[in-house]
Amino acid sequence: MCFKAKRLHRLALGPVLSLLGLTSRLAWSDDTKVNQINMPVSVTEVGASIYNLHMTIFWICVVIGVLVFGVMFYSIFAHRKSRGVTPSNFHESTTVEIAWTVVPFLILLVMAVPATTTLINVYDTTDADMDILITGYQWKWKYEYLDEAGENLTFFSNLSTSQEEIYNREAKGEHYLLEVDEPVVVPVNSKVRLLITANDVIHSWWVPELAVKRDAIPGFINETWFRAEREGIYRGQCAELCGRDHGFMPIVVNVVSQQKYTDWLSDKQAEAAEIKALMAQTFTLDDLVKRGKDVYARDCQLCHGANGEGGIGKAIAGSSIATGPVATHLDVGIYGVSGTSMQSFGKQLNDVDMAAVITYQRNAFGNNMGDMVQPLDVFNHKQGQ
Amino acid sequence: MGEHHHGPAKGLKRWIFATNHKDIGTMYLWFSFAMFLLGGAFAMIIRAELFQPGLQLVEPGFFNQMTTMHGLIMVFGAIMPSFVGLANWMIPMMIGAPDMALPRMNNLSFWILPPTFLLLASTLFMEGGAPAFGWTFYAPLSTTYAPPSVTFFIFAVHLLGLSSIMGSINIVATVWNLRAPGMTWMKMPLFVWTWFITAYLLIAVMPVLAGAVTMMLMDIHFGTSFFSAAGGGDPVLFQHVFWFFGHPEVYIIILPAFGVVSQIIPTFARKPLFGYDSMVYATASIAFLSFIVWAHHMYTVGMPIAGELFFMYATLLIAVPTGVKVFNWITTMWRGAMTFETPMLFCIGFVVLFTLGGFTGVMLSMAPSDFQYHDSYFVVAHFHYVMVAGAVFSMTGAVYYWLPKWCGRMYSEPMGKIHFWISFVGFNLAFFPQHFVGLAGMPRRIPDYASQFADFNMLSSVGAFIYGGSQILFLYNVISTIVAGKPVSDDKVWEGAEGLEWTVATPAPFHTFAVPPRVK
Ligand code: HEM
Ligand SMILES: [Cu+2]
Ligand SMILES: [Cu+2]
Numbered sequence: 001m002c003f004k005a006k007r008l009h010r011l012a013l014g015p016v017l018s019l020l021g022l023t024s025r026l027a028w029s030d031d032t033k034v035n036q037i038n039m040p041v042s043v044t045e046v047g048a049s050i051y052n053l054h055m056t057i058f059w060i061c062v063v064i065g066v067l068v069f070g071v072m073f074y075s076i077f078a079h080r081k082s083r084g085v086t087p088s089n090f091h092e093s094t095t096v097e098i099a100w101t102v103v104p105f106l107i108l109l110v111m112a113v114p115a116t117t118t119l120i121n122v123y124d125t126t127d128a129d130m131d132i133l134i135t136g137y138q139w140k141w142k143y144e145y146l147d148e149a150g151e152n153l154t155f156f157s158n159l160s161t162s163q164e165e166i167y168n169r170e171a172k173g174e175h176y177l178l179e180v181d182e183p184v185v186v187p188v189n190s191k192v193r194l195l196i197t198a199n200d201v202i203h204s205w206w207v208p209e210l211a212v213k214r215d216a217i218p219g220f221i222n223e224t225w226f227r228a229e230r231e232g233i234y235r236g237q238c239a240e241l242c243g244r245d246h247g248f249m250p251i252v253v254n255v256v257s258q259q260k261y262t263d264w265l266s267d268k269q270a271e272a273a274e275i276k277a278l279m280a281q282t283f284t285l286d287d288l289v290k291r292g293k294d295v296y297a298r299d300c301q302l303c304h305g306a307n308g309e310g311g312i313g314k315a316i317a318g319s320s321i322a323t324g325p326v327a328t329h330l331d332v333g334i335y336g337v338s339g340t341s342m343q344s345f346g347k348q349l350n351d352v353d354m355a356a357v358i359t360y361q362r363n364a365f366g367n368n369m370g371d372m373v374q375p376l377d378v379f380n381h382k383q384g385q
Numbered sequence: 386m387g388e389h390h391h392g393p394a395k396g397l398k399r400w401i402f403a404t405n406h407k408d409i410g411t412m413y414l415w416f417s418f419a420m421f422l423l424g425g426a427f428a429m430i431i432r433a434e435l436f437q438p439g440l441q442l443v444e445p446g447f448f449n450q451m452t453t454m455h456g457l458i459m460v461f462g463a464i465m466p467s468f469v470g471l472a473n474w475m476i477p478m479m480i481g482a483p484d485m486a487l488p489r490m491n492n493l494s495f496w497i498l499p500p501t502f503l504l505l506a507s508t509l510f511m512e513g514g515a516p517a518f519g520w521t522f523y524a525p526l527s528t529t530y531a532p533p534s535v536t537f538f539i540f541a542v543h544l545l546g547l548s549s550i551m552g553s554i555n556i557v558a559t560v561w562n563l564r565a566p567g568m569t570w571m572k573m574p575l576f577v578w579t580w581f582i583t584a585y586l587l588i589a590v591m592p593v594l595a596g597a598v599t600m601m602l603m604d605i606h607f608g609t610s611f612f613s614a615a616g617g618g619d620p621v622l623f624q625h626v627f628w629f630f631g632h633p634e635v636y637i638i639i640l641p642a643f644g645v646v647s648q649i650i651p652t653f654a655r656k657p658l659f660g661y662d663s664m665v666y667a668t669a670s671i672a673f674l675s676f677i678v679w680a681h682h683m684y685t686v687g688m689p690i691a692g693e694l695f696f697m698y699a700t701l702l703i704a705v706p707t708g709v710k711v712f713n714w715i716t717t718m719w720r721g722a723m724t725f726e727t728p729m730l731f732c733i734g735f736v737v738l739f740t741l742g743g744f745t746g747v748m749l750s751m752a753p754s755d756f757q758y759h760d761s762y763f764v765v766a767h768f769h770y771v772m773v774a775g776a777v778f779s780m781t782g783a784v785y786y787w788l789p790k791w792c793g794r795m796y797s798e799p800m801g802k803i804h805f806w807i808s809f810v811g812f813n814l815a816f817f818p819q820h821f822v823g824l825a826g827m828p829r830r831i832p833d834y835a836s837q838f839a840d841f842n843m844l845s846s847v848g849a850f851i852y853g854g855s856q857i858l859f860l861y862n863v864i865s866t867i868v869a870g871k872p873v874s875d876d877k878v879w880e881g882a883e884g885l886e887w888t889v890a891t892p893a894p895f896h897t898f899a900v901p902p903r904v905k
Contacts, residue, residue, distance in 0.1 A: 034837045037821035039757055046753075054754045061744035068715060069737065075718045076733070079654075080725075087655040087722040087881075097663050100712045101705060108701045111751070116694060118753040123690045138530075166833060168439040176438060177835045201526040202620060204685060204760060208826040213756045215686045217621060218525065219614020222687035239685075239760040239828045241519045243526060244446045247831030 040209045043230040043255070047211030049118045057111060064107075125223045128193030132184065136196075136203030136216035136238065138343065139245035143184050145265075146195075153268050156348050157182045159248045163302065166248075178235040181298075183252035187261035188231050196222045201243060207236030207251055215240055228255040244341075278352045279375045285359065288372050292360025295353045300361075303341060308365030312341055317365035326358070326373060330381045333358055351378040392895055401496075404488035405895060406473045407791075409495050413470025414784070416498060418860070420462030421777075423506070425853050427455040432815075432849040435842050440833055448832035449517035450509065456520025460638070461545050462502050464776050468641040469494075469552045471783055472580045474791065476556060478886040478893065479574045481565025481902045486558035494551035501544040508534035519830060521631065524612035524623040528604045535605065539598045546591040553584035553591075560584075565885070567904030571665070574884050575658065578665050579644030582672045586633045586640075589676075594630040597623065621686050628679035636675040638772060639739075640668060642779035643710055646732045648884070649786050650714050653729035654721030655881035659713045667706035667713075674703045684755045693752045700750035704743065711740050726879075727801030731782030734809050735775060742770030745820070760830075763823030769816045781808070781859065788863065789878040793892030794870030800862045807855035814848025 041051050079085055133144040137156075145153040157180045164170040166177075173179070186192050196205055198216035206213040210226045228234070236251040256264070283291075297306075303313035308322075316322050321329050333354060336344035345354065355373045362369040393399045393408065403409050430451050434442045443451070473491065477484055485491050508515040513532030516522065527535060560581045564573070573581075600623075603609040610616020612623045643664075651658045658664065680688060680696040688696075714736050723729070745767040749755050758764060781804075789795050818841035823829075827838045834842065877887045885904070889897045 033825070035821075035840055036825040036837065039824040040826070050753050050757060053751060054748065054757070057748050057751060057754070061747065065740070065744065068711065068740065072715045072718060072733075072736065075715070075720070076723060076725075079719065079721050079723055081655070081722040082724070085720075085722045088720045089656065090720070091657050091659050091717075092662070093660075096716070097660055097709070101709060104705050104708045105702075108704060108747075112698060112701060115697060115751045115753055119690060119693060119697075122753055122756070123693075166440055168441065172438060172836055175835070177833060201530050202523055206760075206826075206828065208757060211757060213685050213759060217614075217686065219620070220687070236826065237828050237831075241449070241523070241526065241760075241830045243517070243530060244449065246449070247445060247828075247833050 042209055042211040043228050043232065043234070044211055044226045045229065046118065046121050046226070047209070049114070049121065050211050053114050053118055056114065060107060060111065122224065125193050125225045127191060128225055129190040130186070131193045131195060132186075133195045133197070133221075134205055134216065136198035136200075136205070136242065136249075137348070138200050138243050139238075139249040140348075141203075141205070141238075141249065141251060142199075142348075143182075151269070153265065153272060155182050155268075157184065157252070158298070159250055161248075175235065177248065178237070178250045178252070180250055180252045183233070183254040185254045185256060185261060185264045186228065187258045188228055188255050190258075191225055191227045193223065193225045196224065202240050203238045203242045203249070204240035205236070205251060206239040207234050207253055209234040210236075210253065213239055228253075231255050231257060275350050275352060279350070279379065282374055282376075283355070283372075285363070285370075285372050288356045288359035289363055290356075291353065292356035292358070293364070295349065295357040296360055296364075299345065299349065300357065308361070308367075316361050317367065319367075322361045322367050323369060326362075326371065326377070327381065329358055329362065330354075330373065330378065334378070334382060346382065351375040351382075354378045402492070403495075404484075404492055406477050406485045406488070406491065407893065407895065409485075409488075409491050410470045410473030410475075411791075412495055413466050413473060416495075417463050417465075417467035417470060420458050420466070420502060422856065422860075424455050424458035424463055425856065427451045427458070428849060429853055431455060432846040434832055435834070436846040437843065438834055438836055438839050443832070445832045446514060446517060449519075449830070450515040452830050453516045453519055453522075454505070454509070457505065457516075458502070459772075460520060460634070462498075464638050464772065464780070465549065466498060467780050468580075468583075468638075468776075469549075471576075471645070471780070471787075472552075472556055472641070475787065475886060476559055476577055476580060477563065478889065478897055479577050479884055480560065480563060480568050481885050481898045481904065482559060482563035483896065483898050483901075485555050486562055487555045490551050491555050494548045494555065497544050497548040497551075501541050501548070504537055504544075505541040508537050511537070521627060522601075523627070524601060524604070524620050528601050528612055531605070536602070539602050542598045543595055546595045549587050550591050553587040556580055556584040557588070565898065565901040565904055568885075571662065572904060574644075575647035575661070575664055575668075576641070576644035579640040579647075579668055582668050583637050583640045586637050586672055586675065590630040590633045590637075593626060594634075597626040597630065600626070621683070624683050624686060625680065628682045629676075631682065632679040633672075633675045635768075635771070636671060638776050640672070642735070642776045643668065645779040645783045645786075646714060646735055649728050649732045649782055650717050650736075651883070652786075652879050652881045653726060653732075654718045654723050656717060656721035657883075659716035659719075660709075663709055664713055667709040670706040671703060674699060674706070678703060681750055681752075681755070684752045685759050697750060697752045701747070704747050704750075707743055707746075711736060711743070726785075727796070727798060727805055728782040728786035730802065730805040731778050731785065734805065735778045735782065738770050738774030738778070738812070742767055742775060745770065758823065760828055761823035762819040762827045762829055765829050766816050766819035766823060769812075769819070773816070774812055778808070784863065786879075787886075788866060789870075789873050790886060790891055790893055792867050792870070793872055793874070794866050795873050795878075796862055796866040796870055800858065804855055804858045804862060807858065808852055811848050811851030811853075811855055815845050815852055816848070818842075818844050818848075 039051055039054055042048055131146040133146055135142040141157045143155055143157060160179045160181045161177050165172045196214050196216045198218045200218060203216040204213060205216055212224055212226050214222045214224045232255055234253045238246055238249045303311055304316050305311045308316035321332055334346035336342045352375045355375045355378045359372040362371060434448055511534040513534060515534055516538045518527040518531060600611040604611055610618040612618050612620050647658055647664060678696055678700045681700040684693060749758055749767060785796060785801055822838045822841045827834055873891055876891055878891060885902060
């Protein structure tokens with residue numbers, strides 16, 4: 001209740017503060033983001049010049065607006081018939097008409113200068129310290145840290161807000177819809193070049209505080225960059241309508257110290273090495289089912305239901321695929337079913353997870369197939385067809 | 386020949402076989418109002434879902450169908466046909482012509498519309514649902530990833546284009562050929578001028594839209610790859626083609642509105658328009674410039690910097706003639722003797738709010754800042770200021786302004802004023818906060834949003850319900866005027882009105898200017 005009252009209080013104050021030009025500073029602490037009314041100032045140099053450009057044009061518009069509407073409202077007040085005025089009949093004045101064509105033109109000319117320099121800066125992607133390849137998928141992001149040795153670090157980043165929160169069955173968390181399972185991590189003060197593309201439809205990678213928005217277009221690679229000057233967690237969302245769950249593919253960028261970044265990177269690389277080792281291993285049915293259960297909850301449950309009962313997707317319980325030949329089951333999991341919402345998970349899941357989840361589906365929800373799929377089977381299946 | 390010459394046919398036949406410009410105009414106006422209510426109903430669903438964070442009423446897939454259908458129906462079903470209706474009624478009466486130049490084609494271009502929108506609306510009940518890719522239908526979401534109903538959508542767009550092109554040819558032919566003696570180009574009322582230029586814009590860009598959807602059709606059904614990179618095509622090509630149509634389209638929507646406002650303000654200021662010539666030239670320059678700015682909708686697709694700069698400079702230029710228009714309206718009011726009947730209120734509302742939309746337009750045209758604004762609610766706010774407070778307000782004003790001439794009865798002034806004020810407040814409540822959430826980072830076309838945007842979204846929804854509700858009052862006012870309004874018989878309904886349409890009897894007889902008037 002108290003929370004609500006505070007929010008309403010802010011709501012009333014927000015516009016007033018903004019008029020006083022105070023909000024841009026206030027908007028800063030994490031707390032006042034609620035009911036923020038202006039563009040964030042950004043933690044990059046380019047972002048700061050974009051913000052300044054934005055405010056400059058805003059104030060020019062305010063001044064023009066005050067003048068123009070001032071004249072109009074004065075006229076509405078003074079030149080009304082009820083005050084007994086007689087209309088004058090003047091019209092056409094070449095001087096006035098030339099003035100109000102030339103003056104706006106000059107104002108625009110002045111505004112074009114900072115716009116041009118900022119744009120040139122945005123387009124300068126040279127001398128980057130690191131490159132990240134970002135791929136938009138329906139409806140998640142893939143990040144690939146490009147490495148000269150070819151040992152790229154790759155992971156997917158999914159919305160981590162629960163369906164329970166979205167459907168109002170649970171209270172919404174602080175970062176409702178703006179939280180992911182794996183954030184992008186980058187070092188502070190480094191020039192990060194982003195190579196942006198998409199796998200299916202057009203998406204757009206937008207983080208307001210980094211002042212980056214660039215479309216992710218299938219078949220093309222766009223380039224842009226940022227250099228975050230302050231550590232922190234910056235959140236954004238996909239900005240181009242990309243289908244059903246367009247509203248549910250957030251972006252989280254974690255800007256950390258160089259040291260923390262190096263630690264994170266080596267942890268991640270170790271993890272990748274571990275998966276690689278696991279790929280060669282043979283698992284027991286129990287191990288696979290256990291691992292598969294988590295994978296199912298993360299990647300399948302949304303469409304196929306917590307008990308395999310189906311929903312957006314078909315039922316897994318008793319399905320002819322999950323209780324049929326393994327090869328067909330693998331096909332569906334790896335390549336998806338085109339023309340349906342069953343997407344291909346072959347790139348998103350590593351072979352261990354794929355093996356686990358397929359095994360799980362064959363041995364859960366009353367599907368007692370008793371057989372299992374090993375990571376190597378997945379690997380071979382991918383090679384074989 | 387014979388009897389049909391003297392009065393309208395009886396019953397349904399009068400409408401189905403209508404060739405009279407007034408009857409066809411009336412049908413256009415009622416049809417567009419029906420579409421306005423339908424598109425409005427979709428908007429209410431959208432705003433109801435966005436009333437609070439979380440998913441309450443509809444699923445995300447259906448939400449996308451609603452945003453798509455809302456946009457398509459409002460642009461192609463409500464705004465455009467309403468101005469064609471107005472053109473049908475007013476252009477012949479303003480230039481002293483007996484009718485439109487091509488009456489049978491006129492009939493056809495209207496009667497294409499109802500079945501087309503029926504077809505479009507029926508996609509809602511099809512397998513896979515209605516189009517859900519936004520009114521801008523970017524490929525490949527609208528091709529490879531589209532629901533099967535997209536084929537019907539494509540057909541509907543073709544039919545709409547056909548109807549618009551026929552309507553435009555008719556207007557062009559009428560203005561060229563049927564002006565009364567003495568009605569020289571530079572004596573034409575501004576509404577006629579703006580429509581004349583708009584008609585050329587339509588003839589130029591509708592085929593481009595048809596080309597875009599035809600390429601989609603080929604990609605979907607005949608294995609081509611215009612918009613698919615995998616086959617050597619380019620998804621960005623779609624956007625170039627679409628916006629080559631789309632940007633002139635927004636001026637197709639607003640130019641006739643400029644015309645309306647330029648008729649109404651002088652009437653209630655009791656003073657001639659300040660700069661008639663410069664208004665005509667400004668309209669023509671806007672029309673020309675509208676062809677070379679399209680990629681300002683695409684700053685984030687990754688164009689080369691030279692392209693970005695070109696489109697940025699060209700877009701900034703458009704603000705100059707647009708400013709000239711606004712300055713002209715204000716100097717027309719200056720030292721007039723103003724009264725504030727409902728049509729004037731809607732026009733003043735137009736000038737204020739359209740100008741705000743113009744300001745955000747200038748902000749959006751700055752490519753670097755647009756990287757932050759693009760595809761956010763800031764853009765949604767911008768185009769609702771220019772399209773709703775612009776086009777729809779001026780259309781509403783036009784109905785109040787000419788209704789007494791059309792039906793010989795006066796609407797209720799108090800009810801009209803209440804309608805204006807409720808609309809004005811509701812509109813601003815609905816759309817002003819959208820600037821805030823957009824700048825703060827809320828993307829458009831999402832069914833659910835982060836908690837920090839909750840309060841402004843709630844305000845926005847409340848405003849939208851108020852604005853939507855006020856249209857019922859409008860409908861009531863118009864119907865009660867037609868049925869039982871106070872009769873007016875003066876030819877010149879408004880004291881300060883000028884122009885040929887005010888020289889014919891009130892209500893305007895079925896046939897006007899059978900003998901052309903002589904314009905001095
Ligand atoms: C001073 C005049 C104007 C300027 C400089 C201007 C500029 C712009 C720019 C740069 C955008 C792209 C924003 C983005 O997507 O990031 C835009 C969007 C839009 N504008 Fe304007 N505009 C002006 C007037 C108008 C008028 C008169 C209309 C229509 C009546 C209009 C309708 C629209 C629409 C519909 C969109 C959004 C389309 C979409 O993405 O769905 N604008 N405007
Ligand atoms: Cu998206
Ligand atoms: Cu445009």
